[in-house]
Amino acid sequence: MKKKVEVYILAGFLGSGKTTLLTQMLKEEQQANRKVAVVMNELGKVSIDSDAVPKSTPLSELFDGCICCTIQEKLESTLQELLLNNDLDAIYIETTGAAHPIEVLDTILSPIFVEQFTSPKIITLLDILRWRDRDILSVQIKQLIREQVKHAEMLIINKVDLVSEAEVGSILFELQAINPHAKTLLTNFSKIPPKSWMQTHSLERSAHTSTHVKDNLYLKTFVYQFQSSIDLNEFEDWLRKLPETIYRIKGYINFKNTSGIYLFQYSYGTPLYMKELVKVPLNLVLIGENLNTEQIKAELQDLENK
Numbered sequence: 001m002k003k004k005v006e007v008y009i010l011a012g013f014l015g016s017g018k019t020t021l022l023t024q025m026l027k028e029e030q031q032a033n034r035k036v037a038v039v040m041n042e043l044g045k046v047s048i049d050s051d052a053v054p055k056s057t058p059l060s061e062l063f064d065g066c067i068c069c070t071i072q073e074k075l076e077s078t079l080q081e082l083l084l085n086n087d088l089d090a091i092y093i094e095t096t097g098a099a100h101p102i103e104v105l106d107t108i109l110s111p112i113f114v115e116q117f118t119s120p121k122i123i124t125l126l127d128i129l130r131w132r133d134r135d136i137l138s139v140q141i142k143q144l145i146r147e148q149v150k151h152a153e154m155l156i157i158n159k160v161d162l163v164s165e166a167e168v169g170s171i172l173f174e175l176q177a178i179n180p181h182a183k184t185l186l187t188n189f190s191k192i193p194p195k196s197w198m199q200t201h202s203l204e205r206s207a208h209t210s211t212h213v214k215d216n217l218y219l220k221t222f223v224y225q226f227q228s229s230i231d232l233n234e235f236e237d238w239l240r241k242l243p244e245t246i247y248r249i250k251g252y253i254n255f256k257n258t259s260g261i262y263l264f265q266y267s268y269g270t271p272l273y274m275k276e277l278v279k280v281p282l283n284l285v286l287i288g289e290n291l292n293t294e295q296i297k298a299e300l301q302d303l304e305n306k
């Protein structure tokens with residue numbers, strides 16, 4: 001009988017640390033000589049995180065739609081194709097931060113995969129700072145994050161470096177009340193013990209009554225392509241004035257003050273820059289609620305024209 005393929009669904013709101021975790025998992029899988037494939041789902045039309053996946057690992061990217069809402073069928077055919085063309089030990093699915101994990105699970109549990117997959121595991125990443133300050137989020141986003149916590153087999157409470165020990169304790173208590181069954185870990189930079197995610201047990205799931213968080217989510221993405229370099233200080237001034245409803249920015253920027261291209265990451269007010277060694281298109285992806293794309297476009301153009 002053909003061996004069954006393990007499936008791991010990485011869930012968690014925008015910027016919570018999913019790609020950071022995936023990088024670590026893939027490294028371990030490579031060391032263990034296991035054959036794995038990755039499915040990445042990005043809300044926008046451009047790929048920013050695909051560098052996290054080694055070239056030898058089959059990667060399927062699903063763009064411009066969230067697995068849970070618009071491209072479920074595409075996910076199904078993507079999985080079929082991966083199974084057909086590879087002799088896999090595991091598949092890792094990194095969902096968009098806007099995905100409801102159960103809706104993704106529904107696709108995996110489709111009858112056509114019964115013989116092929118072991119029981120899928122949901123691994124949820126939670127940005128502890130985002131959780132602590134969740135009152136500023138819209139009701140829909142708060143509900144989505146809660147659902148991501150509630151349905152996890154493994155809950156990784158990440159970025160604990162950003163809050164005090166006392167806060168970590170009380171937040172842990174709150175989260176365990178929402179999901180008492182998950183294997184729960186506190187981490188920095190999604191650093192979990194080796195293979196810990198493979199040893200989690202599947203939850204007994206009651207019939208899922210869809211909450212349809214997605215219907216009320218107003219998350220939008222906007223992609224801006226820079227034509228020229230910009231000033232770092234002016235860019236940071238612009239960042240500081242952004243509304244709190246812009247949850248995530250990532251992309252490539254060429255700064256006047258420095259040489260070469262930088263991978264820029266911004267999550268919940270914290271910017272991060274990493275030098276990029278290869279030439280890439282200067283795409284910047286912004287994700288948020290009620291994005292005023294015309295205004296953002298004009299402001300970024302302004303930065304280029306200064």
Ligand SMILES: Nc1nc2c(ncn2[C@@H]2O[C@H](COP(=O)(O)OP(=O)(O)OP(=O)(O)O)[C@@H](O)[C@H]2O)c(=O)[nH]1
Pocket residue numbers: 012013014015016017018019020021049096097125158159160161162187188189190248265266267272
């Ligand atoms: N301070 C701090 N930053 C972290 C930690 N973990 C991840 N980050 C940073 O947070 C940002 C987002 O991390 P990612 O792994 O890209 O998050 P993601 O969930 O894949 O993000 P999306 O793809 O937008 O959904 C990056 O700049 C990381 O370097 C942490 O424990 N502490």
